[in-house]
Amino acid sequence: MKKLRLSPLLFRRIHKWVGLILGLQFLLWALSGSMMALLDKDKVGGHGGGMSHSHPLPPGEYYDVAALPDGEPVTGVVLRDLGARPVYEIESAKGTRLVDATTGENIRVDQDMAREVAMMMNEAPVRKVSAIAKPNLESRDHEGAMWRVDFADAENSSAYVTLDTARFLVMRGDTWRTWDFFWMLHNMDYLNRKSFNHPLIIFVGFGALWLSGTGFYLLFKSFSRADFRWLRRRRKPVATRRGG
The missing domain is CATH 3.10.450 (Nuclear Transport Factor 2; Chain: A,)
Known part of the structure; x- marks a missing residue:
C-alpha cells in the first residue's frame, strides 16, 4: 500500500478543488451582499x-x-x-x-376585521384575505395562526394579522422578498432563512480558513532563493580620483 505523503503537490491539488467549490460561494456572498446594499432600505423594512x-x-x-x-x-x-x-x-x-x-x-376576529386592521397600515385596495394555520417564510418571526391580507399595490404587499387577537404583525412587499432571497444566499440557510450559525455555514467558514492557510503555505513554497537574488544585488561604488 502506497503511503500518503503530505507534499506541496498534494496540498496544491486539494487547494485547487476546494478553492473552486468555495469560490462559487464567495461569488454568491459578493453578489448577494451587493444586491442587498442596493435595495431601498425603507421598502425592505416592509411596513407598507x-x-x-x-x-x-x-x-x-x-x-x-x-x-x-x-x-x-x-x-x-x-x-x-x-x-x-x-x-x-x-x-x-x-x-x-x-x-x-x-x-x-x-x-370574533373574522376576515372583515382582519381587513380593517390591515388597511390601517396600507391605503391600497385589498385583493384577497386568507387564513394560514402557521407562519410562512414572510411571517417567520411570529408564531401561531394568522390572517394574510394581500393588497393590489405596486409592491404586491401582504399584511399579517393574528387570527385570534387581530394584532398587526408585519407587512411584506416585493422589495423585501427580493432582499430575503439574497439574504438566503448570503447566510446559506436555505430552509428557514433565519440562522447565521448553522452547520453548513460553519463548515464553509472553516473551509475558507483552511483555504487561506494552505494558500499562504503554497505561496511560500512557490518561491525559491533565485527569485530573491535581485535583493542581494548591490551596485559597486564607482571610485573617483581626487585631483592633485
Missing part, C-alpha cells in the same frame, strides 16, 4: 404605507373585568385599542379572546 396602527384609547367608563362570565380561570388581561375601539385581550388556559371593553361582548 407608513400609516399608524396604534390609537389613543377614548375616555369614558369601561366594562368591569370582574363582571365578565367566569367560564375559565383567567391568566392575564390587557386593555388595548382595536383601531379606535377599546378591547380587553383576555388570556386563559383555552387561549386568547377579545372582549369589547365598553359592552363586555365577545369579539
Whole structure:
C-alpha cells in the first residue's frame, strides 16, 4: 500500500478543488451582499404605507373585568385599542379572546376585521384575505395562526394579522422578498432563512480558513532563493580620483 505523503503537490491539488467549490460561494456572498446594499432600505423594512396602527384609547367608563362570565380561570388581561375601539385581550388556559371593553361582548376576529386592521397600515385596495394555520417564510418571526391580507399595490404587499387577537404583525412587499432571497444566499440557510450559525455555514467558514492557510503555505513554497537574488544585488561604488 502506497503511503500518503503530505507534499506541496498534494496540498496544491486539494487547494485547487476546494478553492473552486468555495469560490462559487464567495461569488454568491459578493453578489448577494451587493444586491442587498442596493435595495431601498425603507421598502425592505416592509411596513407598507407608513400609516399608524396604534390609537389613543377614548375616555369614558369601561366594562368591569370582574363582571365578565367566569367560564375559565383567567391568566392575564390587557386593555388595548382595536383601531379606535377599546378591547380587553383576555388570556386563559383555552387561549386568547377579545372582549369589547365598553359592552363586555365577545369579539370574533373574522376576515372583515382582519381587513380593517390591515388597511390601517396600507391605503391600497385589498385583493384577497386568507387564513394560514402557521407562519410562512414572510411571517417567520411570529408564531401561531394568522390572517394574510394581500393588497393590489405596486409592491404586491401582504399584511399579517393574528387570527385570534387581530394584532398587526408585519407587512411584506416585493422589495423585501427580493432582499430575503439574497439574504438566503448570503447566510446559506436555505430552509428557514433565519440562522447565521448553522452547520453548513460553519463548515464553509472553516473551509475558507483552511483555504487561506494552505494558500499562504503554497505561496511560500512557490518561491525559491533565485527569485530573491535581485535583493542581494548591490551596485559597486564607482571610485573617483581626487585631483592633485
